Amino acid sequence: MAVIRQQRVLVGSLVLISASFCACAGKAALAEDADVDTGEHAVFQTDFGGVGLLQKPTARMAPLARFSGQYLRVDPYENYTLSFQPFEWAEVGLRYTEIRNRRYRASDDPDRNLLDKGFDAKFRLLEESRFRPSVALGFRDVGGTGLFSGEYLVASKRFHDFDFSLGVGWGYFSLGSDITNPLGTVMDRFDSRANRGRSDGGLGGEFNFGSLFVGPIGLFGGVQYRTPIDGLYAQLEYDGNDYQNEPQNNAFERDSPFNVGLRYRLTDWISLTAAWERGNQARLGATITVNLAEIGQPKADPPEPRVNPAPERTTREWSKVSRALAANAGVRVSRILREVDTLTVEGEPIKYRALAESELRASRILHNVTADEFSEFRFRWKSVGLQLREDVLPREPLPKLPFLGATTDTNEFHDQDFRQQVYAQDVPRSEEQRPTAETLYEQDPQSFYYAVTPGYKQLFGGPDGYLQQLIGRLTLDYRTDENGWLSAVIAANLWSTFEGADFLGPSQLPRARTFIKRYYQDVDVGLYNLQYSRTRRLADDWYALAYAGILELMYTGVGGELMYRPFDSWFALGFDANYVRQREFDQRFGLRDYATVTGHATAYMETGIKDVLAKVSVGRYLARDVGVTFDFSRRFDSGIRFGAFATFTSAGDKFGEGSFDKGLYLNIPMDFFYNTSSREKVSLLYRPLTRDGGAKLNRRYQLYDLTSDRDTDGYWRGFERSADE
Template sequence: MQRCRKARALRWISAWLALAAAGSTGAALAETLPSQTLSWGYNTYGVPGLIEMPVAQSREDAELGTTISHFAGQTRITMTFQMTPRLSGGFRYTILEKRPGSDTRPNDRSFSLHYRFLDEGNILPAMAIGLNDIVGTGLASGEYIVATKSVTPRLRATVGLGWGRLAGVGGFSNPLSIFSDRFDIRPRWSGGSGGSFDAHNWFRGEAAFFGGIEWQASDRLRLIAEYSSDAYPARDYVNLDRNSQLNFGLAWQATDRLTLSASYLYGSELGLQLSYATNPKRSAFGSGRESAPQPVQPAHSAAAATWGEADQSLVTRALQTELAREGITLQGLRNDGSRLRVSVRNNLYGQPAQALGRTARILSRHAPAEVSEFDITLTHNSVPVTRVTLQRSELEELEFHPVAPDLLRVSTVIRDTRDPLERLPEAWPAFSYALKPYITPSYFDPSSPLRGDVGLALSGRYEPLPGLIFAGRVHQKLLGTLDKSDRVSNSVLPHVRSDSTLYYKDSTLTLPELTASYYFRPGPDLFGRVTAGYLEIMFGGVSTELLWKPQNSALALGIELNYTRQRDFDQHFGFQDYKVATGHLSAYYDFGNDYHAQLDLGRYLAGDTGATLTLAREFHNGWRVAVFATRTDVSAADFGEGSFDKGIQITVPLSWLTGKPDPMNMNSTLRPILRDGGARLNVPGRLYQGVRKMQASEIDSSWARFWK
């Protein structure tokens, strides 16, 4: 019996390996059809798929999709990001049916991965491998290998092999048991607080087939039929009469981004789904809606032939006025005869190349004819970072050339600088303020998946000297629900984050931030910061930072040391008794093609020590999507629900939403749950992001916007 079972398993493995090997050869011989690598939709789990089952295609590179599906009393909310053209990851929040005797609806939070390892060719199918619920309670844990083939341009067929949750119906002996008997048995699901990878369970136990077909009936309507291998076990608490494993559905493409779906599932239930997809690479406003830049003025028609024929103070005032209209502050100026040097602060443009281009055009209109070279220094918090040298003649000749960016970059020199130039007294002191609405959201609280506050924020910034900045924010809540959570912290660690609800109980004016900071350059490739005050809503104290970041280096290193004390819950001027010294050693690496990594090693707010790894994809327009995970010496039992800190960070630039230049970003952090372990201080004005955006690698990546 054992020999027969292993013989069958060997045949299954041989078939899959032969198909994969043939696909590797076929992909090299046959041209892959790009349209056949893209999935037509998301399934109810937020994975590229049919109705409930996955397919082997991927979504468009960099797409960020949100799906909300509901059937049989269960609601799934999933955010999926196409991290690479082949790899996607999703975070899913599931609201389950009430359990017998309970007044509340339980929920489940989990992550999934889907990787397309073979493209569809003229003969061979696309193939993908996936993992569901890899860091969660294991409620939806399942793995799969799936193949999809286009029968016609409008008809596709899918067949897959599933394990775990995807082998609930029609199971047979695991083909992988040919390698080891341990694949025969999958450990029973035990529930728990989640947060464990449980990789030893992957691809174990029985396997089962699933599959389906999709027909693109029209440009907007898609019809789907599938055979599901999910048995919906009793642990799901789904109110489902499972009479059949066949599911039928239709999907209506309402807009380019919005899809509405309806399905008839398991012979008894009607399901509804909404999917919304956007792509950070593309804005509805194309390259933007900003006003056109001023034209380059040839040197022969300059306002004055030499510096001697024009009062330099008049030129300086003209430059200040014109640059200010473009959202750029002139901070320093030096006349070196044939070279005009200026230092500027970019207050408006998300891409420094655009600020450089606008500055250079204005210099061409006011610099005397004897000036043949423009030298522009970009500053960060009034500290010089990068010096860019441009030839005036190149600006004139290339302004309307079809490949002007490439040709201009050849003659342009970009290098590090610590020279502050002659500081213009008119640039300091500098004061600015803003009154704007604010939104403070909270996601995926186990007792309330979406809460938030809305109010008015008055912010101010005063800079009496270069690099010395006083800043603060005052909030007045107008309405909200952040104070409505009934969860009481049961943490055995110091309550550095788990009492967060208490900081939103007061409806009077609050002071989230009030700081004094000093930014400086202690040496070549070095940047420094010292910040003191009320650093965030929960902690105040002193924070110091030193960053090593050479201009063209993919690697940067930093060290941060903090001494902090916990603030009173009313967010006014008082402190509680808890105080702690924290600090981290940080390494940053730019892999190119928008991919970045950050590793932080050190001590956290609860006194625990460990490391945080962050992997991010950051686009030149300011969009950033990152995943992070923190492991410290706090055990999973002491950490509590979730086992360790992890989540997703999303940054959306306002300029992407409006099409107009704007330095502001909207930042959100999605965590399965906020606990005390692995909690890091939220210090405003950390150096790396601000410095990197002013350096050569970032300028080069968006150099085409020099002429925008």
């Protein structure tokens, strides 16, 4: 009877708090003219990552494309968290938790602490309005070991400087609570949740859908107050967890169910936290945030050419024009052609991410050196010898187009008028040579390129902890002809934490990837890549790539790729096949015994939804397992692409810890790090565990990337942002 009375009291409290919550929401609505309080309210990361108060989440979302990373310690947990907002209505996060009072049982080292990885997600169900709170549904530790797994439904309502939140949760959110799950009246299986708070985690990595919304429910909530001090916020939170049923049979003292804290936004990208949790634990922390849709820096690119009156005679110094096009417009010219009243520049874009910027700069240069006999300029774009597209720009309005950074007062016509006159088209393979065109200039395709750049390698999620390596990278490329090139990457170890990493987990598969640490250890200078590649356009929409040599850090071999990519299409299809052999650990020319055949068929689909690209690959992986990889990514106007992937193969239970391969990645334009424009990109990958199953060959060149300019959607992207600046 005591338990029943306690449940009735808790349920009654829930109803009372809910009624008070709605009353506050109603008062807030009556007090304001707008639908909601439009004042700026900052959002902060919880101890587990994701937007919320201190321990518990709220229904709030971070601004679109915000990326947050933090480190904090609340004994005995040490958390590294990464959170990202890929859509206005969705939040995803990764967490890496070290439980400092428990040991990693699979290791022979008694000093190795237990490490746990988790994936979190939150989805907004309702937006806040005048009378309605914002409502979100969330999942914590989905697909991990399940030590902290739980589901929750939470609502938030703003009232001037106060932001109230109230939620109910299952699993880890209900520890210390015995409120009966109302879903149990529908099905008995919702009454009890197995191993609530006591799971040893197992191998993890599997989505246990059968436990969703199962077991007793817990109550949580709180308020965030925006103080009169700019950037300073106070938080008060009710946490129903009594900490007596923590994962791994842990139990902690809790002196108070209330957590209090202060949050201070030091800058737009750093916030500080000071909190008192459980009534006996101090927490100090810092969070770094960056908005990936807005990131960038001013560029010190060459100024746009000034427009002069058209000369009476067209220049004959086309080699000089070619050099000007490369230096100012970022066009590596291969040929300049004349056909009646059209001047065509054939080449590769090498500097600006927006083709519009290259073409508008180039058109000014061409206008200044050609007579009025030319009425239009055409730019025929290639990539490593592959014909991709032709853009047609009428000459008449080009000189009038305002310079970058010019005010609207200097515009002689509306920008949209010009945009409607520019068009792109495919170049049929039968017309590539255009025998009727006169060749005014042709450049020797042989060329040499080198670059020195920093590099960063990391392994995040194994029992050795967070392993990092900083390298200096020398990249070499020699173009033998228009369609062939020799490439090399030589890397020098500048700083590393791999030296003490000696744990090699068990594997029932060929060690396709789990030797990875051996390749990073004790190597001062290594050869990451040395290959010869050739391309060919087979038909109007068909492209081919062949390659041989040292293909990546761990494998050498031969292979090829075939791609079907119609011009400006939402769909592309690629096929690759490779015979590879594993390299020796010293990153020289020695080979190990392991060899295999790997390859995939990959469908690429532009969904048309928020610049989301979907990729599905089916094939054979490096460990000879067969399966499928799903990859979804979103591109932002800044040029950054954020993506997530998951691979499921025939490895099954042999995969080991993690159960299946998955991860998050960022593709970042290199010009974010430079004060000059660049088309180069760098990739950052977070993979919770490096295992043998589901491992793909890390090919340096892929036809989908090499033919990216077949897509016309990105023509203005980047140029518009520069013009606004």
